Amino acid sequence: xxxxxxxxxxxxxxxxxxxxxxxxxxxxxxxxxxxxxxxxxxxxxxxxxxxxxxxxxxxxxxxxxxxxxxxxxxxxxxxxxxxxxxxxxxxxxxxxxxxxxxxxxxxxxxx
Amino acid sequence: xxxxxxxxxxxxxxxxxxxxxxxxxxxxxxxxxxxxxxxxxxxxxxxxxxxxxxxxxxxxxxxxxxxxxxxxxxxxxxxxxxxxxxxxxxxxxxxxxxxxxxxxxxxxxxxxxx
Numbered sequence: 001x002x003x004x005x006x007x008x009x010x011x012x013x014x015x016x017x018x019x020x021x022x023x024x025x026x027x028x029x030x031x032x033x034x035x036x037x038x039x040x041x042x043x044x045x046x047x048x049x050x051x052x053x054x055x056x057x058x059x060x061x062x063x064x065x066x067x068x069x070x071x072x073x074x075x076x077x078x079x080x081x082x083x084x085x086x087x088x089x090x091x092x093x094x095x096x097x098x099x100x101x102x103x104x105x106x107x108x109x110x111x
Numbered sequence: 112x113x114x115x116x117x118x119x120x121x122x123x124x125x126x127x128x129x130x131x132x133x134x135x136x137x138x139x140x141x142x143x144x145x146x147x148x149x150x151x152x153x154x155x156x157x158x159x160x161x162x163x164x165x166x167x168x169x170x171x172x173x174x175x176x177x178x179x180x181x182x183x184x185x186x187x188x189x190x191x192x193x194x195x196x197x198x199x200x201x202x203x204x205x206x207x208x209x210x211x212x213x214x215x216x217x218x219x220x221x222x223x224x225x
Contacts, residue, residue: 032212043218051212097142097207101153
């Protein structure tokens with residue numbers, strides 16, 4: 001079945017460092033891809049999405065590009081802030097619209 | 112977008128009892144989903160709840176344990192039956208508003224079973 005694999009955390013960075021969180025997927029069709037973020041004590045929020053190959057999703061300085069050839073959707077940000085500390089989930093949506101999540105990556109940004 | 116509320120936000124329950132979680136959406140939506148997030152874990156889909164049809168359960172989840180109602184296009188309930196400590200999790204409902212390209216989540220219900 002479809003699945004999502006993302007890098008293990010926690011990831012600890014200093015403020016203004018470059019962030020990459022790797023995400024790869026396995027799917028039989030052409031899924032939509034998402035990054036969700038869960039800030040401490042808060043609910044799950046959609047961070048960005050891409051619905052077809054080569055699409056780039058972006059929001060709040062975060063970017064991810066849908067790479068069909070490498071089945072990847074890596075999350076990047078050029079300069080992280082302390083407020084970016086959260087758990088990040090990569091997910092795909094299959095033909096039935098249900099979401100399949102990766103295991104989540106905790107990001108801790110130190111001042 | 113969609114604004115989703117859940118009740119209760121948290122509860123502490125005794126083993127063997129049942130809890131019904133409510134999910135209310137501010138607009139009419141066809142597709143609703145219920146997820147479980149066990150402590151420190153990712154989200155796992157429990158079932159898809161579409162109005163006018165029986166809920167569709169994922170592998171490992173059964174209707175007797177997690178009965179779901181979907182009486183209209185803005186409301187759904189999930190019941191966690193005959194609870195055990197292993198049911199301690201955050202339960203979240205979500206809705207799809209754009210044909211698989213966007214899904215919004217409720218704030219979750221944090222359940223602790225003693």
